[in-house]
Amino acid sequence: MDGVHDLGGKLGFGPVVVEDDEPVFHEAWEARAFGLVGLIMGAANAGTPAFRHAIERMDPAHYLTSSYYEHWLTGATTLAVEHGLVDAEELDALAGGFPLSRPVAAHPVPARLAAPPAAEPRFGLGSRVRVRNEHPAGHTRCPDYVRDRIGEIVRVDPPEPVPEIEAHFGRIERETTYCVRFTMAELWGGDADPGDTLSIDLYERYLEEVP
């Protein structure tokens, strides 16, 4: 989904703030939340794509103003409620308010993005490909900043579970993934550094051949 989590290339966030000697967990609740996420994923039989999408469905203002472990807490608790492990009203009452993520879109995956994977890789090393300009309402691992851009395949990776299918249908269907390299000028226009490149791993269904 075209949500605020899809941050590549967005402007206005200011400098990267680095904390010296940062601890793995800043506060005790972060460690508890980290552990609880694993328990909920197991009890809900939810995979990483469903968990990621639960975070992507957070209210945009909440997402941008909360920490990483608050994302995890919100996403995992949303899954726990959706799978009937806990009750949203009881959570609200106990916590004095418990903001959860929004529901999954009515039509999260267009038919083409839910299609069965091809048996053999369609592209090879050095192929020129364009990223399809598709904007599904549900989970995807195709960021917006590479859509409709042309790049070159620099690595062919083993088949991996298609995120759209796993997140929304709970099925593991594996598809070849490719590392695709773009020039900065292709992504960001003429002022970009001419020699620098961006490489990103994309599922076959996101790509089409460029003649």
Place this chain on the structure above:
Amino acid sequence: MTDGHHHPEPQSAVERRVHALETLLADKGLVDEQFIDDVVQAYAHDIGPMNGAQVVARAWVDPTYRERLLAEDATPAINELGFGGAEGAHMIVVANTPEVHNVVVCTLCSCYPWPVLGLPPAWYKSPPYRSRMVREPRVLLAEMGCAVPEDVEIRVWDSSAEARYLVLPERPAGTEGLSEEELAALVTRDSMIGVARL
């Protein structure tokens, strides 16, 4: 805060939420203290950048290991040193050279090679890093204290599928006499993400 009978009530809003979630999950018998303790202890103490540093130091001293590490799939070479598992099931190692500087980001979430680097620092997961590294890497690296010479190509890797990336930094000059262990002590987390040069 695991037991409201013996500890003060949690104070912040997010602490109250964790407490509420934990209370309701415990009512259903879904809280496994051993599981929580095990994962927290593992990532707080045992799994971290000291693992990746061993991989880097080995590659610096052993050319055949370096070759295996830079093969299309680095996972077996990393497994050889005892590192593997969640968020590291398919590892790619990219080597810095006098001509190329590599840097890793995850624009969509927080993908990071846990078995060799541990859990990511907060800045890696922050909107400024995720938004800017794919767009103006040279500017952002300089801001972060990592000036990349003009004639060195920057390669940014956005880890958006299952592969996880580790940067192999260049071995610093003047370290010829050091042991593998001494070399590993020179390798920083940031140099293996690509936001620092050694």
